[in-house]
Amino acid sequence: MADIDGLVTWHTPLDTSLRSANLASWLGFGNLRFAANPTSGGGNLSAAAVGLADAAVTAGYANNVVVYRSLNQGEKRYGRSLDEEVVSDENAYRTPFGLGAPAAFNAVLSTKYMHDHGVRQDALAEIALASYAHAQNNPRAIMYGKPLTREQYHASRWIAEPFHLYDCCQESDGACAMVVTSSERAADAPQHPAFIQASANGMVPDGGLWGFNDGAFPSGRYRPVGEELWQRAGVRPTDIDVAQFYENFTGTTMMAIADLGFCEPGELNDFLADGRLRAPDGGLPINTSGGNLAEAYIHGLQLVNEAVRQVRNESVNQVPHVELSLSVAGPGTPPGSTVLFSRSRP
Secondary structure (H helix, E strand, O other): OOOOOEEEOOOOOOOOOOOHHHHHHHHOOOOOOEEEOOOOOOHHHHHHHHHHHHHHHHHOOOOEEEEEEEEEHHHOOOOOOOOOOOOOHHHHHOHHHOOOOHHHHHHHHHHHHHHHHOOOHHHHHHHHHHHHHHHOOOOOOOOOOOOOOHHHHHHOOEEEOOEEHHHEOOOOEEEEEEEEEOHHHHOOOOOOOOEEEEEEEEOOOOOOOOOOOOOOOOOOOOHHHHHHHHHHHOOOHHHOOEEEEOOOEHHHHHHHHHHOOOOOHHHHHHHOOOOOOOOOOOOOOEOOOOHHHHHOOOOOHHHHHHHHHHHHOOOOOOOOOOOEEEEEEOOOOOOEEEEEEEOOOO
16 A cells, blocks of 8 residues: 555546545555646546546656546436536526536437437447447346346337437445556566557547537537547557447447447448447447446546456457557547557557
8 A cells, every 4th residue: 555656536526536645545555746637526536537637647757556436426416417506607508498417408408419320229228238238247237136128129119219228327435546667567467468559538529518509519529539549549540449338328329339430320331230339249249248338437437447357358258369559538428538458568
């Protein structure tokens, strides 16, 4: 514990995550040389938090940085409006018209996108079915032992069209963490290191307006993040062996897959079909621990852990011969972020 000298997390008014100073003192960390919080506060930040830790280690501000997230969702959320008595900022353009909960305003975004590109409901179903299928091999998953069929998916109640019940993530109490250190120090660690090949975060111009009049609506929110990642990493989407996509809702996951360049928006119906998203043999297995939908919702940071497990050949749904493992954070909420891990040292 005394070797830890850096902490990165992110907080919102909706949770009770511990402050870095408190946590370092209570747990007995060494000299806390670096502490940081990425901007904003949603599931868009899990990869950005890893990137901050990477930057700190690379620059020499810290040797061993813990990235963590803890959530106590039961206090406030459970699908209700995020606002108190007075709405402000972008919520003043949404909440009075019934878009107070994340499911509602992400539904508007997804409906417009599906209309523009001819995406069918079964494309969303494929994302949910893949996550639930993977959870059946994961004893940690909340939905372990609770398989989902296509018939059950389509028969489930609407939450906010086009989202059925199984298109929406859970609310979970829990926590997860990881250690980011230098590749030299990692060589002596008991586990095989997962090397950070590249990370990226950002958004399109005006992408933070959120009033459905930004330059990215209803698509393209993730394109600059993907372009930056592929340029930094020196690889392309076709090189990726396995990916963990943040799915607060299946619609934003669908958009992120296209925005990152895995296919064109008009190709999503075919790209997501025929078991492509399923481990071990799909063309692009995603959310191999069950994801937010079926494992747990820890603001997406648990997806980073699963990306690392795939590199280490430790996943319950292991994809063979993984060299490049991608984790993608929160496409529905700008700025987005992503991080790419490799088994071999870059």
